[in-house]
Amino acid sequence: MARTRGLTGATQDVVRRHNLAAVLSGVHLRGQASRAELTAALGLNRSTIGALTGDLVAAGLVVEAVPELPGRSAGRPSLLVVPRDDVYVLAVHLGVEGVVAARVALGGRVLDRVLARHEDGGTSPDAVVARIADAVLALDRRGGPGRRCAGIAVAVCGIVRQSDGMVRMAPNLGWTDVPLGRRLAEIAGPDVPVALRNEADLGALAEHLRGAAVGVDDVIFVFGEVGIGGGVLAGGRPVSGRGGYAGEVGHLMVNPAGRTCRCGKVGCWETEVSIDALVSVLGPTGADRTESVRRVLAAAADGVEPARAAVEEFAHWLAVGVGQLVTVFNPEMIILGGMLPAVFAQVRDDVGRKLRAVALPAALEQVRLAVPALGGDAPLLGAAELAFAPLLADPLGVIDAATAT
Amino acid sequence: MARTRGLTGATQDVVRRHNLAAVLSGVHLRGQASRAELTAALGLNRSTIGALTGDLVAAGLVVEAVPELPGRSAGRPSLLVVPRDDVYVLAVHLGVEGVVAARVALGGRVLDRVLARHEDGGTSPDAVVARIADAVLALDRRGGPGRRCAGIAVAVCGIVRQSDGMVRMAPNLGWTDVPLGRRLAEIAGPDVPVALRNEADLGALAEHLRGAAVGVDDVIFVFGEVGIGGGVLAGGRPVSGRGGYAGEVGHLMVNPAGRTCRCGKVGCWETEVSIDALVSVLGPTGADRTESVRRVLAAAADGVEPARAAVEEFAHWLAVGVGQLVTVFNPEMIILGGMLPAVFAQVRDDVGRKLRAVALPAALEQVRLAVPALGGDAPLLGAAELAFAPLLADPLGVIDAATAT
Numbered sequence: 001m002a003r004t005r006g007l008t009g010a011t012q013d014v015v016r017r018h019n020l021a022a023v024l025s026g027v028h029l030r031g032q033a034s035r036a037e038l039t040a041a042l043g044l045n046r047s048t049i050g051a052l053t054g055d056l057v058a059a060g061l062v063v064e065a066v067p068e069l070p071g072r073s074a075g076r077p078s079l080l081v082v083p084r085d086d087v088y089v090l091a092v093h094l095g096v097e098g099v100v101a102a103r104v105a106l107g108g109r110v111l112d113r114v115l116a117r118h119e120d121g122g123t124s125p126d127a128v129v130a131r132i133a134d135a136v137l138a139l140d141r142r143g144g145p146g147r148r149c150a151g152i153a154v155a156v157c158g159i160v161r162q163s164d165g166m167v168r169m170a171p172n173l174g175w176t177d178v179p180l181g182r183r184l185a186e187i188a189g190p191d192v193p194v195a196l197r198n199e200a201d202l203g204a205l206a207e208h209l210r211g212a213a214v215g216v217d218d219v220i221f222v223f224g225e226v227g228i229g230g231g232v233l234a235g236g237r238p239v240s241g242r243g244g245y246a247g248e249v250g251h252l253m254v255n256p257a258g259r260t261c262r263c264g265k266v267g268c269w270e271t272e273v274s275i276d277a278l279v280s281v282l283g284p285t286g287a288d289r290t291e292s293v294r295r296v297l298a299a300a301a302d303g304v305e306p307a308r309a310a311v312e313e314f315a316h317w318l319a320v321g322v323g324q325l326v327t328v329f330n331p332e333m334i335i336l337g338g339m340l341p342a343v344f345a346q347v348r349d350d351v352g353r354k355l356r357a358v359a360l361p362a363a364l365e366q367v368r369l370a371v372p373a374l375g376g377d378a379p380l381l382g383a384a385e386l387a388f389a390p391l392l393a394d395p396l397g398v399i400d401a402a403t404a405t
Numbered sequence: 406m407a408r409t410r411g412l413t414g415a416t417q418d419v420v421r422r423h424n425l426a427a428v429l430s431g432v433h434l435r436g437q438a439s440r441a442e443l444t445a446a447l448g449l450n451r452s453t454i455g456a457l458t459g460d461l462v463a464a465g466l467v468v469e470a471v472p473e474l475p476g477r478s479a480g481r482p483s484l485l486v487v488p489r490d491d492v493y494v495l496a497v498h499l500g501v502e503g504v505v506a507a508r509v510a511l512g513g514r515v516l517d518r519v520l521a522r523h524e525d526g527g528t529s530p531d532a533v534v535a536r537i538a539d540a541v542l543a544l545d546r547r548g549g550p551g552r553r554c555a556g557i558a559v560a561v562c563g564i565v566r567q568s569d570g571m572v573r574m575a576p577n578l579g580w581t582d583v584p585l586g587r588r589l590a591e592i593a594g595p596d597v598p599v600a601l602r603n604e605a606d607l608g609a610l611a612e613h614l615r616g617a618a619v620g621v622d623d624v625i626f627v628f629g630e631v632g633i634g635g636g637v638l639a640g641g642r643p644v645s646g647r648g649g650y651a652g653e654v655g656h657l658m659v660n661p662a663g664r665t666c667r668c669g670k671v672g673c674w675e676t677e678v679s680i681d682a683l684v685s686v687l688g689p690t691g692a693d694r695t696e697s698v699r700r701v702l703a704a705a706a707d708g709v710e711p712a713r714a715a716v717e718e719f720a721h722w723l724a725v726g727v728g729q730l731v732t733v734f735n736p737e738m739i740i741l742g743g744m745l746p747a748v749f750a751q752v753r754d755d756v757g758r759k760l761r762a763v764a765l766p767a768a769l770e771q772v773r774l775a776v777p778a779l780g781g782d783a784p785l786l787g788a789a790e791l792a793f794a795p796l797l798a799d800p801l802g803v804i805d806a807a808t809a810t
Binding site for chain 1: 414415416420423424427428447448449450453564566573574623639640642644645646647648649650651652653654656657658659660661662668670671725728729732733734735736737762763765766767768771772
């Protein structure tokens with residue numbers, strides 16, 4: 001559909017860059033790919049694919065290998081194009097409970113990871129910046145000589161301004177307007193791009209590229225732990241909004257007669273669908289939230305009050321919010337992540353019934369509710385994809401610039 | 406950002422089609438354009454632009470003309486590329502009150518239009534199909550010899566399945582599951598593509614391409630007459646959802662303690678922000694809804710009850726719904742269309758105050774509320790853009806196929 005006055009023309013150089021991007025993205029997402037697979041998937045002829053992979057080999061991004069095919073000795077098999085794992089990114093998940101950082105190779109393999117919990121030093125901006133810097137520097141040192149870090153990206157448990165990585169609001173860290181993007185960019189230096197996004201936005205991206213929503217272009221990732229975050233893809237593309245704040249479904253107002261949210265508004269979805277409120281119905285809880293949830297669900301299953309009523313209430317508001325998302329986005333899949341799968345497994349029928357009362361029927365019949373395929377790693381792996389994005393979009397441009405310094 | 410496993414490569418043929426599409430789209434959206442403008446806008450060199458426009462001239466889509474520049478006699482001015490107005494589409498708005506159809510030329514000029522009100526024959530599917538067919542056939546006959554109809558598109562006051570134009574639900578017509586797309590395709594025959602979409606989705610597209618939201622990539626069009634429809638663009642692309650139902654913001658649940666909606670659910674936004682309910686507070690209304698709204702607003706401005714309270718209530722729920730959209734989509738602009746601008750003009754301050762209580766602050770500071778630049782024509786003009794989409798996407802492919810028959 002005609003969509004912009006700014007549609008630009010394609011020159012030979014643009015075409016070559018586009019095709020290099022297509023080949024490298026294809027190899028990255030598949031982990032590895034034969035030339036024959038790439039030829040078929042990209043609709044280019046064999047000699048073009050050969051020339052493009054040659055360029056990527058020369059740029060030090062991939063190697064070509066003869067596949068070992070047991071039981072097949074005749075004929076010339078199609079060369080395998082394999083990403084070099086000394087080309088990697090540093091991905092970080094800045095979550096409620098701590099920092100997880102990983103070195104992720106081109107091709108998507110996690111090479112190694114480190115974990116640093118907040119409790120050891122608080123969540124002041126200085127402490128968190130130091131925690132992230134220590135983690136990524138420790139990982140970066142593990143790369144051998146000739147290693148190439150293509151970028152750093154951080155999934156944040158808060159609302160992030162896309163343009164500069166300013167964390168506008170992260171109640172679980174006690175943050176308002178912390179310039180995390182700028183501070184990390186200062187540490188990374190001018191040659192390594194740094195990008196930040198909301199954790200649920202990146203969870204949605206990871207599940208779309210490598211998880212439960214592969215091949216699903218209209219998908220919403222709802223991440224429920226202390227609060228509720230959301231990430232939306234429409235037509236296979238992230239819905240980011242003007243500033244990068246789109247998808248803040250936890251602050252949808254679902255109950256005008258509800259409680260006051262940490263954000264100051266009333267009746268936000270995350271005040272009604274609160275894991276913390278759910279587990280507190282049986283009195284003070286221990287540090288292990290997963291265990292506390294299990295205890296409440298078991299009591300509810302046995303009909304013990306107030307656990308039974310609390311779980312019923314939780315299911316009601318879960319359905320109300322999910323119903324809003326179905327009505328507004330007409331998604332093919334909604335992925336319930338974080339602590340939600342445990343509860344959802346027990347209240348699936350209740351939620352389904354209630355959804356029929358609150359969601360647009362035409363849209364409801366097209367949606368599937370699912371749980372993450374990547375578990376708690378979705379935001380981290382989404383951060384890795386974000387960090388790889390500049391390299392994948394323009395493989396030689398980024399490398400040329402990096403080797404020129 | 407890496408977004409799909411299916412990124413395809415670009416061959417020479419794909420590149421030429423892309424560039425032809427870029428040139429024709431550029432000319433279409435500007436009405437006309439000089440070769441120099443196209444060269445600058447598309448980033449291609451002059452000889453490439455010359456060859457591409459030559460192809461489009463040969464295909465009978467555009468003509469080239471020497472511009473008349475008063476006061477300038479020396480030098481060779483850049484040729485103007487002008488769309489041929491015997492290349493056109495037939496656009497239809499099937500609204501609550503009737504059918505408006507227009508013949509719209511390449512370049513966007515409305516050549517002529519007809520109006521047929523429903524009251525003259527009801528809204529049974531047979532009657533409406535006949536009404537649309539009569540209108541488009543009458544318009545089509547006005548094209549001269551050698552005329553070319555590139556497509557037909559209909560903006561529908563209901564929920565439309567994108568794949569086949571099935572109208573799933575159109576309460577104002579009394580329709581459920583009416584195969585309008587199939588019936589119109591039978592009338593149009595195999596050579597003329599027929600497409601249908603929701604009226605607000607097309608209103609959003611038209612305002613983005615030619616109206617209040619030119620240059621604004623994250624925009625929501627809210628169309629309030631009898632009900633409330635919505636159309637969303639994110640990153641310059643329509644958010645359609647799996648089946649084409651996305652953006653049904655009228656059925657967002659804003660008031661769990663509210664009234665039952667025509668859709669059967671409770672507390673939908675369109676039951677709380679209802680023009681019909683608003684005007685009925687002063688007793689039975691006449692046929693002219695615009696006049697009735699004016700009467701209620703005047704009474705409210707004078708403090709006359711129950712008009713004053715009704716308008717205050719309307720403003721409250723208008724803000725609640727707009728606030729949800731701000732929080733979820735982080736749009737740069739929300740356009741209030743249909744009968745909403747008249748009310749909004751009077752309650753702007755109330756709505757602004759209330760928004761601060763219900764919308765996510767970071768997102769609220771980035772949004773502008775606006776009224777349509779295209780007035781009531783937005784859905785009709787959006788239908789024209791939809792009808793032009795196949796031709797603009799592949800100018801020679803469509804024409805080749807059409808002339809081959």
